Amino acid sequence: MTKVAAGITTSLDGYVTGPGDGPGRGLGEGGERLHWWVFGGPWTYQDGARGQATGVDKAYLEEAEARFGAVVAGRTTYDVTGAWGGRNPFGVPMFVVTHRLEDAPPPDSGFRFAAGVGEAVAAAREAAGGRDVSVMGGAEVIRQALAAGLVDELSVTIAPVVLGGGKRLFDGFDQTVVLEHAGLRQSPFATHLTYRVQTPASRTAP
Amino acid sequence: MTKVAAGITTSLDGYVTGPGDGPGRGLGEGGERLHWWVFGGPWTYQDGARGQATGVDKAYLEEAEARFGAVVAGRTTYDVTGAWGGRNPFGVPMFVVTHRLEDAPPPDSGFRFAAGVGEAVAAAREAAGGRDVSVMGGAEVIRQALAAGLVDELSVTIAPVVLGGGKRLFDGFDQTVVLEHAGLRQSPFATHLTYRVQTPASRTAP
Numbered sequence: 001m002t003k004v005a006a007g008i009t010t011s012l013d014g015y016v017t018g019p020g021d022g023p024g025r026g027l028g029e030g031g032e033r034l035h036w037w038v039f040g041g042p043w044t045y046q047d048g049a050r051g052q053a054t055g056v057d058k059a060y061l062e063e064a065e066a067r068f069g070a071v072v073a074g075r076t077t078y079d080v081t082g083a084w085g086g087r088n089p090f091g092v093p094m095f096v097v098t099h100r101l102e103d104a105p106p107p108d109s110g111f112r113f114a115a116g117v118g119e120a121v122a123a124a125r126e127a128a129g130g131r132d133v134s135v136m137g138g139a140e141v142i143r144q145a146l147a148a149g150l151v152d153e154l155s156v157t158i159a160p161v162v163l164g165g166g167k168r169l170f171d172g173f174d175q176t177v178v179l180e181h182a183g184l185r186q187s188p189f190a191t192h193l194t195y196r197v198q199t200p201a202s203r204t205a206p
Numbered sequence: 207m208t209k210v211a212a213g214i215t216t217s218l219d220g221y222v223t224g225p226g227d228g229p230g231r232g233l234g235e236g237g238e239r240l241h242w243w244v245f246g247g248p249w250t251y252q253d254g255a256r257g258q259a260t261g262v263d264k265a266y267l268e269e270a271e272a273r274f275g276a277v278v279a280g281r282t283t284y285d286v287t288g289a290w291g292g293r294n295p296f297g298v299p300m301f302v303v304t305h306r307l308e309d310a311p312p313p314d315s316g317f318r319f320a321a322g323v324g325e326a327v328a329a330a331r332e333a334a335g336g337r338d339v340s341v342m343g344g345a346e347v348i349r350q351a352l353a354a355g356l357v358d359e360l361s362v363t364i365a366p367v368v369l370g371g372g373k374r375l376f377d378g379f380d381q382t383v384v385l386e387h388a389g390l391r392q393s394p395f396a397t398h399l400t401y402r403v404q405t406p407a408s409r410t411a412p
Binding site (some may be wrong): 012014029048146155156158162163165169174175176178179180181184186188191193 | 352367383394399410
């Protein structure tokens, strides 16, 4: 059965960006360190030469790639990445949550716009062909999906840094969600925590 | 050489209490779940019958007990616990950070008051007899010690719950602290993350 898995990387103080993120400024001041695990070590927004994930981090990425049949992302993520250069790079259907449906990309870009997280997740489930659905972020879409009780599994990758500012994964999230441990791995660059969601915020506890 | 180790338990969204904590209300709504690991499972503020830590959690507590030669706590923690019944229960010297030195407890209580975190940590180092110093919290004292560059090791125990409100460990903390993994254990009730502090906030990076 298709599971919906949300996953994102934060600092130990819960930020998904450093202070001052935005277009041309990547993940903000110090935010590169969040994704050392993705690139196998230090990298910069300016420097084109990025390494590859290794070891535990590589396995983590490869397992995600093998598992997901569709991806849901938020509009900010889509915009900040420049729509990944204009073409869906994930090799599976991708749904972007946005209130601005009017500037939808051309069909052959591989992106589809959806008016809300519920609609996006439903379409992604349909498109995933029995595989799992990834809610890749950003933080707002993950909060919306969690609050709507749409998430079966939540992964938080914690980079070993306190950023002291930026955008928090759980900013403004005021519901209780009971979790159960479902996975734990650590590389020099990150701790990958995976949880099963036991009481999704919008459902009644069993 | 004596190391200063700060440690505290948070929810996945970074809260050290649930919403509405305070005297008589313990760790606030849902806050008990933060410390299931300490008591081996569910417990309540009202219920006197609390279990014991088991397995990984028990080992974690026992290693702390064996390691620390002095403890530093904040005044709120001291007050909320009712000064642990009026007597230092830790078996080692204990220093309480407070601005209200005038209501110091009697010397035979085993508590000593200190006017600031720097003074408390210095006195605790002196008293620890070559063993390590624990900064046990609350959150404010840990933030102050981190900001002052006094912490060599930071442990955050993450309970598998999103609380959606309460007091955040890193509320108002606006400095960058680079960390390095130094320990990782997980029980059904908690993930114990330990970090070496690489660039304490107040020191220059090496």
